[in-house]
Amino acid sequence: xxxxxxxxxxxxxxxxxxxxxxxxxxxxxxxxxxxxxxxxxxxxxxxxxxxxxxxxxxxxxxxxxxxxxxxxxxxxxxxxxxxxxxxxxxxxxxxxxxxxxxxxxxxxxxxxxxxxxxxxxxxxxxxxxxxxxxxxxxxxxxxxxxxxxxxxxxxxxxxxxxxxxxxxxxxxxxxxxxxxxxxxxxxxxxxxxxxxxxxxxxxxxxxxxxxxxxxxxxxxxxxxxxxxxxxxxxxxxxxxxxxxxxxxxxxxxxxxxxxxxxxxxxxxxxxxxxxxxxxxxxxxxxxxxxxxxxxxxxxxxxxxxxxxxxxxxxxxxxxxxxxxxxxxxxxxxxxxxxxxxxxxxxxxxxxxxxxxxxxxxxxxxxxxxxxxxxxxxxxxxxxxxxxxxxxxxxxxxxxxxxxxxxxxxxxxxxxxxxxxxxxxxxxxxxxxxxxxxxxxxxxxxxxxxxxxxxxxxxxxxxxxxxxxxxxxxxx
Amino acid sequence: xxxxxxxxxxxxxxxxxxxxxxxxxxxxxxxxxxxxxxxxxxxxxxxxxxxxxxxxxxxxxxxxxxxxxxxxxxxxxxxxxxxxxxxxxxxxxxxxxxxxxxxxxxxxxxxxxxxxxxxxxxxxxxxxxxxxxxxxxxxxxxxxxxxxxxxxxxxxxxxxxxxxxxxxxxxxxxxxxxxxxxxxxxxxxxxxxxxxxxxxxxxxxxxxxxxxxxxxxxxxxxxxxxxxxxxxxxxx
Amino acid sequence: xxxxxxxxxxxxxxxxxxxxxxxxxxxxxxxxxxxxxxxxxxxxxxxxxxxxxxxxxxxxxxxxxxxxxxxxxxxxxxxxxxxxxxxxxxxxxxxxxxxxxxxxxxxxxxxxxxxxxxxxxxxxxxxxxxxxxxxxxxxxxxxxxxxxxxxxxxxxxxxxxxxxxxxxxxxxxxxxxxxxxxxxxxxxxxxxxxxxxxxxxxxxxxxxxxxxxxxxxxxxxxxxxxxxxxxxxxxxxx
Numbered sequence: 033x034x035x036x037x038x039x040x041x042x043x044x045x046x047x048x049x050x051x052x053x054x055x056x057x058x059x060x061x062x063x064x065x066x067x068x069x070x071x072x073x074x075x076x077x078x079x080x081x082x083x084x085x086x087x088x089x090x091x092x093x094x095x096x097x098x099x100x101x102x103x104x105x106x107x108x109x110x111x112x113x114x115x116x117x118x119x120x121x122x123x124x125x126x127x128x129x130x131x132x133x134x135x136x137x138x139x140x141x142x143x144x145x146x147x148x149x150x151x152x153x154x155x156x157x158x159x160x161x162x163x164x165x166x167x168x169x170x171x172x173x174x175x176x177x178x179x180x181x182x183x184x185x186x187x188x189x190x191x192x193x194x195x196x197x198x199x200x201x202x203x204x205x206x207x208x209x210x211x212x213x214x215x216x217x218x219x220x221x222x223x224x225x226x227x228x229x230x231x232x233x234x235x236x237x238x239x240x241x242x243x244x245x246x247x248x249x250x251x252x253x254x255x256x257x258x259x260x261x262x263x264x265x266x267x268x269x270x271x272x273x274x275x276x277x278x279x280x281x282x283x284x285x286x287x288x289x290x291x292x293x294x295x296x297x298x299x300x301x302x303x304x305x306x307x308x309x310x311x312x313x314x315x316x317x318x319x320x321x322x323x324x325x326x327x328x329x330x331x332x333x334x335x336x337x338x339x340x341x342x343x344x345x346x347x348x349x350x351x352x353x354x355x356x357x358x359x360x361x362x363x364x365x366x367x368x369x370x371x372x373x374x375x376x377x378x379x380x381x382x383x384x385x386x387x388x389x390x391x392x393x394x395x396x397x398x399x400x401x402x403x404x405x406x407x408x409x410x411x412x413x414x415x416x417x418x419x420x421x422x423x424x425x426x427x428x429x430x431x432x433x434x435x436x437x438x439x440x441x442x443x444x445x446x447x448x449x450x451x452x453x454x455x456x457x458x459x460x461x462x463x464x465x466x467x468x469x470x471x472x473x474x475x476x477x478x479x480x481x482x483x484x485x486x487x488x489x490x491x492x493x494x495x496x497x498x499x500x501x502x503x504x505x506x507x
Numbered sequence: 508x509x510x511x512x513x514x515x516x517x518x519x520x521x522x523x524x525x526x527x528x529x530x531x532x533x534x535x536x537x538x539x540x541x542x543x544x545x546x547x548x549x550x551x552x553x554x555x556x557x558x559x560x561x562x563x564x565x566x567x568x569x570x571x572x573x574x575x576x577x578x579x580x581x582x583x584x585x586x587x588x589x590x591x592x593x594x595x596x597x598x599x600x601x602x603x604x605x606x607x608x609x610x611x612x613x614x615x616x617x618x619x620x621x622x623x624x625x626x627x628x629x630x631x632x633x634x635x636x637x638x639x640x641x642x643x644x645x646x647x648x649x650x651x652x653x654x655x656x657x658x659x660x661x662x663x664x665x666x667x668x669x670x671x672x673x674x675x676x677x678x679x680x681x682x683x684x685x686x687x688x689x690x691x692x693x694x695x696x697x698x699x700x701x702x703x704x705x706x707x708x709x710x711x712x713x714x715x716x717x718x719x720x721x722x723x724x725x726x727x728x729x730x731x732x733x734x735x736x737x738x739x740x741x742x743x
Numbered sequence: 744x745x746x747x748x749x750x751x752x753x754x755x756x757x758x759x760x761x762x763x764x765x766x767x768x769x770x771x772x773x774x775x776x777x778x779x780x781x782x783x784x785x786x787x788x789x790x791x792x793x794x795x796x797x798x799x800x801x802x803x804x805x806x807x808x809x810x811x812x813x814x815x816x817x818x819x820x821x822x823x824x825x826x827x828x829x830x831x832x833x834x835x836x837x838x839x840x841x842x843x844x845x846x847x848x849x850x851x852x853x854x855x856x857x858x859x860x861x862x863x864x865x866x867x868x869x870x871x872x873x874x875x876x877x878x879x880x881x882x883x884x885x886x887x888x889x890x891x892x893x894x895x896x897x898x899x900x901x902x903x904x905x906x907x908x909x910x911x912x913x914x915x916x917x918x919x920x921x922x923x924x925x926x927x928x929x930x931x932x933x934x935x936x937x938x939x940x941x942x943x944x945x946x947x948x949x950x951x952x953x954x955x956x957x958x959x960x961x962x963x964x965x966x967x968x969x970x971x972x973x974x975x976x977x978x979x980x981x
Contacts, residue, residue: 046926046927050926050930058722081544084544095537100527101520101521102532108516109513110705112510113703113705114705118514120518172720172721173718190723193723215721220728223730228638231635246697249696255717256730257730257732258730260667260670261672261730261731275519280537281537283693283697286690286692289689290688300653301653301656301713301714303714304711306708306709306710307696308708309706309707310707312708313663316663316707317626317627317629317633318634318668321508329522357912357913358927358931394920397916397921397928398791399912399913400880404884420791422793424793425793440788440789440797441789441798443783444783444784444786444789445800446783447780447781454752471964476922476923479922480921482929483929483964484932484957484961485964486960487757487758487956490755494756494758494759497763
């Protein structure tokens with residue numbers, strides 16, 4: 033699939049999503065529920081000083097990025113010491129080809145896969161399927177989306193958030209499910225279907241929450257236990273990770289892990305936190321006999337070079353999605369990419385270019401809530417603003433806005449023009465007035481007045497009142 | 508079985524060094540971060556106090572899971588009775604247990620007489636037994652008070668799939684294994700790693716398998732065990 | 744004290760009552776008001792749309808207009824938070840950075856000035872009825888001014904302050920966001936208006952007119968008779 037999830041125009045996509053009442057209600061419910069839980073568990077972390085943990089976690093991640101060459105090298109050497117193999121992939125194609133070729137060379141028929149954003153990014157599932165390998169997504173949400181003809185994920189942590197249980201029942205019904213639309217029953221069906229897959233698959237593929245340089249460990253965090261089963265049973269295992277997904281030590285990982293589950297789902301801890309160090313012990317009945325880590329660049333080194341490098345501190349918790357007032361209304365698919373919400377706004381244009389995603393930076397009211405909740409201390413709203421600056425000043429993305437803002441800049445830095453303009457405003461806006469309010473705006477004002485009134489421009493401005501009063505007083 | 512291969516390292520790493528504007532350093536001094544809030548949690552608690560906190564947090568998890576998780580604090584003399592009770596709580600069925608001498612030492616031979624003992628030499632059979640087990644029994648290697656988590660540090664005789672396939676799990680938590688939080692667990696792994704010991708898998712587990720993927724309704728036992736019973740033993 | 748007033752552009756030509764109330768409030772405390780007539784705007788509209796260079800002249804004009812002040816007070820936390828950003832915008836320009844730092848250091852949002860600088864919280868204001876308070880994002884997050892407005896409102900005689908769902912979330916204004924992504928902005932405002940209506944207040948109070956214009960615009964379109972008031976107007980109610 034890759035980063036982009038459909039070829040529709042931004043506006044069309046947005047319109048479709050704004051009309052999807054179920055999806056929108058689901059976003060609101062998810063945000064409110066997760067936010068409440070998140071605030072609750074963070075208030076109980078130590079003495080509840082989230083800012084201190086946030087700063088610490090950001091420092092840990094920033095330290096790694098400053099020394100990324102060293103830590104990746106150290107990590108790779110330790111993976112090898114643990115009996116594994118490492119492949120450094122410069123782009124999506126190299127990464128997915130490596131894994132696909134590995135599967136073909138080892139005669140793999142079936143892969144069990146755990147949810148991972150980077151495998152979405154490199155389009156791994158389709159590469160494997162095109163090569164004739166049977167792929168089973170095992171995370172419940174991803175399993176649902178796979179059965180729903182690879183419906184794209186709409187949330188980084190709860191990918192199937194846009195589907196309701198009846199839709200899920202219908203999808204399962206096509207695959208032999210005969211029950212009602214009860215979540216417990218639907219989950220039990222998935223359990224029954226997937227249990228045998230884990231123990232009969234030839235290959236397990238999973239992502240990586242944090243790679244630990246000092247030992248070569250892959251950290252995997254989940255509630256379902258599906259990732260653990262992918263690490264437990266198959267003889268051939270592959271972990272795919274973005275190159276920035278690394279911490280120096282286990283002790284550093286502690287801080288990041290302590291914030292990840294709390295930030296992602298508002299849980300003190302996810303049910304399973306697992307560290308995998310290469311191949312299994314000689315003579316063991318299960319676990320990996322052959323282990324590979326694929327470290328993916330795919331545009332990240334360009335980000336490291338840029339003024340946006342702090343976004344590489346991200347731990348994919350989706351706290352920013354759960355906080356964003358825009359994501360709340362439009363849902364994940366409106367961002368037209370696997371990464372959505374504030375993180376998507378920052379990351380997608382960096383990895384996939386501005387051409388298809390030039391609207392994204394404007395999907396932000398600059399409220400700053402994303403930055404406030406980010407457990408990696410990324411100044412997300414500032415990076416979003418920086419995208420707008422690049423679009424405006426370097427890409428000259430909009431002639432209309434360029435000219436308007438030149439005009440505004442001129443007026444606002446020249447008091448006489450400002451005074452003249454504001455004195456004329458009541459007259460200029462008179463045709464738009466209904467019952468003393470602006471109700472039928474044209475051009476850019478239309479976006480406002482379709483659903484909102486706007487107060488009339490003051491005939492007596494504050495400055496007029498102040499001046500006449502001062503004169504009066506002087507008399 | 509391919510081992511020890513690293514591909515494309517030089518070009519990849521040197522590109523990063525270029526971006527960072529220097530050669531790759533031979534050593535990096537890990538910074539001392541000014542704040543360490545993680546060390547303040549349950550600081551100075553005795554083992555008995557930590558056991559209380561573990562139990563308390565397990566009760567929180569119990570409430571959060573609609574009773575799928577439970578925990579008791581007992582003395583070793585009552586262990587056999589409690590294990591027997593827990594292994595019948597959801598009706599009798601096949602049991603799978605580690606190959607661990609401590610079960611015998613703690614007087615559990617009788618209780619576990621019908622259990623299948625993980626035997627690596629038997630290969631595939633172990634996995635099939637785990638897949639069909641109603642109960643799994645284990646002993647926590649390291650226990651986390653803050654989240655009521657138990658830990659399995661992989662080695663022969665324990666199995667990997669055995670931790671995730673049985674329907675119900677019974678975990679014996681020796682009080683002496685309890686530490687305040689993940690921090691101390693990570694310190695231990697750090698110390699082991701410094702000595703060159705990197706267990707193939709270390710699993711921190713604090714609950715039943717769960718998912719909220721269907722309309723955010725929490726459901727239990729999506730893949731792994733549905734129920735988890737802790738038996739905290741104060742004199743072990 | 745001589746207080747130099749920055750009304751903000753939006754108050755100047757769209758909400759003169761807010762400016763008037765601010766003047767009367769400060770004069771009532773015995774302060775002298777200084778109103779530089781050449782003031783225009785803090786520069787956020789162009790800056791936040793990405794046009795940083797085109798904003799610099801507006802900022803320089805602001806600095807020139809206000810640097811003589813002893814203290815600068817404004818009834819908008821958003822604009823004040825942007826003034827606090829000025830030094831970063833001139834990171835590579837030593838002279839303007841220094842001038843920006845001086846101006847930024849003496850600029851205060853109204854409630855911040857009242858509580859943190861001059862320590863006044865009681866104005867013998869009276870306003871009978873039930874009210875909700877909307878937190879402006881930039882005031883609460885960037886300036887960390889959260890409790891000050893609530894403290895001031897708690898002293899208003901007859902006023903019952905109630906909370907409403909998600910009172911600390913963005914209202915969807917966002918400057919040019921409100922027109923550039925008007926459809927999304929309106930949806931955010933609509934949800935905000937619904938939650939306010941659920942609390943069934945007589946008044947919606949805020950400390951930033953931009954948010955009030957946005958939420959008020961939606962309430963007005965919905966035919967609501969909830970009265971929208973700026974904090975300065977409330978404190979000035981006798």
